[in-house]
Amino acid sequence: MAKRSFLIPGVDKRLLIKDSIKTMPDVTRRRFITGGASLGALTLLTGCDVIDSSSAEEMLKTVSKFNDAVQDFIFNPAALAPTFAESAITKPFPFNAYYDLDDAPEVDGKDWKLEVRGLVDNKKSWTLEELYKLPQVSQITRHICVEGWSAIGSWTGTPLRDFLKLIGADTRAKYVWFQCADKEGYNSPLDMRTALHPQTQMTFKYANEILPRAYGFPMKIRVPTKLGFKNPKYVVSMEVTNDYKGGYWEDQGYNSFSGS
Amino acid sequence: MSSLATVDEHIEAAPAKTIQPAWVRVMHWINALAMVLMILSGWQIYNASPLFGFHFPRDYTLGGWLGGGLLWHFAAMWLLMVNGLAYLITGLATGRFRKKLLPITPAGVLHDVKAALTFKLSHEDLSVYNSVQRVLYAGIIVVGVLIVLTGLGMWKPVQLHWLVSLFGDYPTARYIHFFCMAAICAFLVIHVLLALLVPKSLRAMIIGR
Numbered sequence: 459m460a461k462r463s464f465l466i467p468g469v470d471k472r473l474l475i476k477d478s479i480k481t482m483p484d485v486t487r488r489r490f491i492t493g494g495a496s497l498g499a500l501t502l503l504t505g506c507d508v509i510d511s512s513s514a515e516e517m518l519k520t521v522s523k524f525n526d527a528v529q530d531f532i533f534n535p536a537a538l539a540p541t542f543a544e545s546a547i548t549k550p551f552p553f554n555a556y557y558d559l560d561d562a563p564e565v566d567g568k569d570w571k572l573e574v575r576g577l578v579d580n581k582k583s584w585t586l587e588e589l590y591k592l593p594q595v596s597q598i599t600r601h602i603c604v605e606g607w608s609a610i611g612s613w614t615g616t617p618l619r620d621f622l623k624l625i626g627a628d629t630r631a632k633y634v635w636f637q638c639a640d641k642e643g644y645n646s647p648l649d650m651r652t653a654l655h656p657q658t659q660m661t662f663k664y665a666n667e668i669l670p671r672a673y674g675f676p677m678k679i680r681v682p683t684k685l686g687f688k689n690p691k692y693v694v695s696m697e698v699t700n701d702y703k704g705g706y707w708e709d710q711g712y713n714s715f716s717g718s
Numbered sequence: 719m720s721s722l723a724t725v726d727e728h729i730e731a732a733p734a735k736t737i738q739p740a741w742v743r744v745m746h747w748i749n750a751l752a753m754v755l756m757i758l759s760g761w762q763i764y765n766a767s768p769l770f771g772f773h774f775p776r777d778y779t780l781g782g783w784l785g786g787g788l789l790w791h792f793a794a795m796w797l798l799m800v801n802g803l804a805y806l807i808t809g810l811a812t813g814r815f816r817k818k819l820l821p822i823t824p825a826g827v828l829h830d831v832k833a834a835l836t837f838k839l840s841h842e843d844l845s846v847y848n849s850v851q852r853v854l855y856a857g858i859i860v861v862g863v864l865i866v867l868t869g870l871g872m873w874k875p876v877q878l879h880w881l882v883s884l885f886g887d888y889p890t891a892r893y894i895h896f897f898c899m900a901a902i903c904a905f906l907v908i909h910v911l912l913a914l915l916v917p918k919s920l921r922a923m924i925i926g927r
Contacts (some may be wrong), residue, residue, distance in 0.1 A: 483797050518786075521793035532877055539876045581839060600888060605766035607782065683876050711785035713792065718876040 462592050463590045503657050529715040535651055539682035539718065542598045547665070548609035551601075552670040554686065555640070559618025563639040563692040573695035576635075586676050590662060592616040594622075597657055599682035601689070604712060614663035619654045627698045629654060635703045636679060639692040646690045646705035648681065649715065657682050660693075685716040737844045737922040741808055746923055749800045753902065755780065755794035760899055762787025792873075799866060806859070818847055819856045827853055841916045858905050865898035881917055 523662075553559050571583040596614040622629060635652040638644035652658060661680040662669055669675045674691025680690050687707045708714045738746075759781055761774035781787035809815040830849035831840040837906040839848055847855065868891045871881040875888050885891040913920045920927070 518789040518793055521796070524787055525792055529874075532874070534877060537877055540879055600875070602888065603767070604788070604903060606892060607767045709783070711789060713788065717746075718874060 508554065522711075525713055526715040529717045530649065530651075533651060533683075533717055535655055537683075538597045539657055542600070542610050544598060544612065544708055546610050547598060547612055551609050551611045551664070551673070552607070553699065554603060555691075557641060561641060562671055563641070564671060565639055565676055565692060570676050570694070572677065572693065574625055574697075575695060576698040577628035577631045577700070578622075578698050581625075586662075589616070589660070589677070594662065595659070596663075596666075597659065597680070597682065599657065599680075601682075601686050602718060603686040604707075610666045613659060613661045613678075614666060615659045615661035615677075615680065616662055617656060618658045618679065619656070619659055622653065622698070631698045632700045633698075633702065635697045635699055636690045636693050637695045637697075638690050639694050640706075642706070644690060644692070644706045645703070646680070646708065647703055647714070648684075648688065648690055652681060652683055652717065655681070655683055683718050685712075685718065687712060688716050726758075735845065736926045738926050742779065742814070743923055743926060745801055745805045748797065749805065750796050752798035752801060753906075755790060757899060757903065759787045759790035759794065763791060764896070768895065778802065786851055797868065802862060802866065815856075817850045822849060822852050822856060843872075844919055844922055854905060854908070858902065860882075861898050861901045861905075865902065866897060868892075868895040868898065 461582075502670040509571075555562065567586045571585055572581050572589065574581050593616050594616055596612065598610060598612045600608050600610050604610040618634070622634070629650060632650055633647045634650065635647045636645060638646075648658075657694075661674070661678040662676070664670060664673045669678060674693070677693045678691045679689055679693060688705075702714075705714070758779055762779035762781045763784060765773045765776075765779060766787075779787065781790045806846075826849035830839060834848075834850050837848065867881060868885055871878055871885060871891045872888065872895060875882050875891075882888055882891050885894055
């Protein structure tokens with residue numbers, strides 16, 4: 459995955475540059491890394507910036523992968539995210555992205571089509587009009603951001619699992635990978651078990667109104683069992699795949715499973 | 719003959735009684751490391767979306783940015799939880815908690831707080847905790863359990879929603895998690911200060927005697 463440009467609020471520029479350097483293959487560096495993971499922790503006590511040490515970074519990546527496995531293990535496909543009364547909805551529901559609202563994608567609903575790729579029987583693209591005809595359900599659930607804040611919102615749309623069935627997706631595949639219209643090309647992988655969760659939704663409405671631009675018009679994937687960054691907005695394509703294709707934030711170090 | 723006997727006695731008396739058994743010392747220092755990692759990475763995470771009108775200084779945070787802080791937090795949590803659990807089980811099974819931390823009586827605490835504030839609290843026998851120590855050590859164990867439970871609840875608010883409900887809701891768990899951190903930091907200040915004032919207690923935590 460190519461790295462994106464630097465002026466992302468809250469993201470350390472040096473780290474991003476370092477990340478891009480790391481994408482260059484370097485066998486000797488890798489071998490060196492495995493040696494001294496525990497050294498990183500010791501350096502901390504001496505007050506040094508441990509994250510500079512590549513051994514510590516490698517150790518953290520390994521633990522994060524371990525955490526992916528742990529979360530996958532404890533994920534109960536039948537456990538539902540708590541739902542709330544309408545009175546509990548957070549107003550206004552916050553807009554949140556790595557860019558200002560003014561820079562949010564402006565998608566023309568008439569031209570837009572959802573592209574379907576990968577391990578599916580029917581790869582036809584879907585217009586918004588066609589998608590709106592699918593049966594829809596509503597949910598009022600808590601959106602939890604990786605930053606720690608949370609907000610309760612009301613989402614309406616088609617359960618993703620119904621759509622996957624409709625297009626004849628191979629649900630034994632590992633991921634559904636979403637690509638979005640955000641600048642710099644947002645994308646995110648969703649593990650199949652979560653994609654098939656009853657509350658995972660192709661969202662077309664917020665608070666019973668057509669999804670506004672701020673919340674991802676024309677389509678968002680609402681996943682109440684994941685952190686907010688795994689709820690892609692402005693979705694333009696979905697791909698059913700066995701390959702781990704990475705994601706915008708996942709590639710920068712957010713834990714990939716990030717389940718709730 | 720008699721002189722030999724004296725020497726023997728000396729040799730037998732030499733190893734002073736162990737104040738801190740090896741398992742306590744090992745787990746104490748692992749916990750100290752885990753706690754420092756959790757606090758500094760926790761401050762990084764807090765800074766991404768502060769609960770109150772302040773940030774923690776960047777120099778005292780771990781990870782460089784939110785993503786790095788989270789990686790540290792969710793790595794060090796295993797160290798903290800596994801070590802903490804082993805400590806609780808051993809402390810209960812060996813009866814150390816009961817022997818060292820109980821009883822705690824209001825009168826005893828009041829008496830020892832007064833003595834401590836007037837610098838009359840004796841640390842002659844390190845193997846017996848005074849009432850102030852008992853309250854602080856027992857209290858910090860409770861806080862430690864709370865911070866882990868709220869943390870687990872925030873990590874898995876759907877899978878462990880019953881745990882979050884126990885504390886009210888997700889935002890409440892987040893506040894409790896924060897205040898437990900604050901309590902641990904306050905404890906840490908007092909704890910380190912007193913260890914420096916009574917250096918032999920620090921020695922006992924390193925070499926046991």
